[in-house]
Amino acid sequence: MPMLSSALLVGALPALAAEVSVTEKGHASNPTWSADGAQLAFEINDYSGNISLFAARVQNGNPVGAPSKAKLAGAESSFGGSGSVAANASWLNDGMMFEGSTAGGAMRLYFWSPGGSMAGEFLKSNQIGGDLTWPAAAPNGAALAFVSDATGKGDIYVWDANTNEVTRMLESPFTEAAPRYDAAGNTLAFSRKNQGGEDLFTVSGGGATPLIGGQGDQTRPVYTPAGSIVYFTSERGDGHWDIAVSSGPGKKKILAKDVRLPVRAPPAMSPDGQWVAYGSDLPDKANYIYFTKVDGSATVKVDTKLVAAGEPALVTSGGRTFLAFTALPDAGADWRQLHIVDISGKGPQ
């Protein structure tokens, strides 16, 4: 991949950034691209207990029309509970899976095809009970892993597209979270709360295999095409979050320090899996979005000219690479806003 120096990137991108706006007030967060780059999901969190999920159509890096909002069928089209929550979108071939609150306040999984229909509940309570969270589809669409607290703690379950049945992946006394499939759809990486913190494990049918433990939390793993796992770690303590990569059990390498931990997302990988993108938690670097090669060989940055830039998401569409991120327009602004910028030829592909 051609590399650019950070000097070339600095100051070049803000003029190209397009803002995705909605009329609802709140922090824009958790941008997530569809695989073809034609749609961008994001959340608006009013920090009063309501989180709405939107999808914006994107053409050549520019939002087209007003973003559509995920709604349920029925006269009561909003999600229920003490607040209305629809969040944590995960794109599939023909729509997205996300977490939504029910009238009773439970969290369930919903499927939504923006522009096609209302959102519908993915699995009924007679198939699997409890709060359902962390949906993660296998790349080939053959299965969907998720977490249910039906037993009183988080357990990983898998819905099998061939049988239309749900099975519990692991029997353990611990709480598991954040499952992610590898490229082949055979192995899951996930985090497990044990001994006070979160550690990473993998499972491919039998029992869980420890991957990375240690101080603090190791969480939100995501596979690269080559099979290594990129994740967030707080092993340094004091609220410091870093990004690390593991190529196997016990092996880890820190790629970036003091990153801005996204609200929900795992580390943002480039479409080719060679780069990881992140914002910085350090005040003097908070206007940049950084890109670091997974092998640790290079880091580039782009100056957003905005404040507290973070939650990057990357996609390649039509031979071009687009970066979505959220940031405050200025230090006194109330709400984070969502931006899209074309970084074709200027960074990760």
Place this chain on the structure above:
Amino acid sequence: MMRLGLLVPIAAMVASAPAWGATAAEAEHIRLSEEMRKLATRNAWRGVEASYQKMLELEKKGVTLSAEDHLLGVQAARQLGSVYDVYLRLQAANTVAPSPDLQGQIANIEANYGLVKLDVDDKFKGEFPFKPERMPMDPFKRTAIETAQKQVAEQRKFIGMLPHGRYTLGPQTFDISKDDAERVEVYLGPVKKNKGGKGDPMAVRERKGPRVDMGPLYTIMGSTDIETTALSSGGPGGSAATVSSSSSIGGRVGGGYEFFLTKGWSLALQGGWHGGFAGSTDANDDLVSASVQESASLGFWSVYGWVAPTWYYDDLAITVGPTYSFVHVTSEAEDVSQGALEGNLTCGGAAISVFYGLFDTPLLSNSRSGFSAAAGVFASRSMMTFPWAQVAFTIAPEG
């Protein structure tokens, strides 16, 4: 004597009857709309569906449903797994209030679903589970498939829309794709056909079995000369009568069999009885021995044979072909001394029948019962014509 004052309100009621009817229908529409919305808030989709069906009945009374009505019908159909109903109701809503959103939803269905007919013959003895190669994650697509699975298991039949993809029905694997210009039809039957010996063997439903038509008949008898013989002992030995513009009410009963020809076509062979009563003649003239005019009544009966190709599509069948009839006509002479006159004719003709099957015929496999409308004409060599029409209860093979 009724006072005029009493007539006024009665006249007013009569005059306003249509308006009152419309108002009542509108009131019912409003009630159903409110009921439907309340049911929707409780996710009581079967109730919403029932209310929507009642609304469709009101359309026949002149009530115009709103786009919102249709859209609640859309949601009910979607929840209940009938994508085809979703599609039709979206189109209805878009007709009332066109919008890019509705058009997008219609286009989305057209891009992701295809029409399909799954049909398992009663004589098919194997297992016939209906399965997608891979269940989609979209819950609405899954509901559509699960609905089809239930119908196939319970009724051995499904007609509707299913998501694009690969499926198996019993031993058959098939695809529903966006490239399908026509409805995908999959049939499991006892007979395997192999078109020209090429490709995979293909089961084709052989539409064959008994066919019965029975129902009331209306026949018009045209003008002609017929040879007659006197029935009374004192009557002449032979005569001829002229008959014109007579009509009769009667019945027609036929039974026979349909033979499978090829997909979409069968051949019906039928014989039956065809009779009319209570006719009257406008003119009657005995050309041999005496004038017989304006006889009071006329009757006839015939036995017929019908050979007719049948084109069929699902429950619709159109049968048309030639008939041959032996007709016996009876006419009373005005001159009592001549008694009744009767004559025999042989007639050629043609008949057409349009049948729609409504339900499976009890105790008869692969047979549908319903109603048909038939019409035809038969004529003697002397051009005495018998145009006729019939509405019949019909039993016919399943198409």
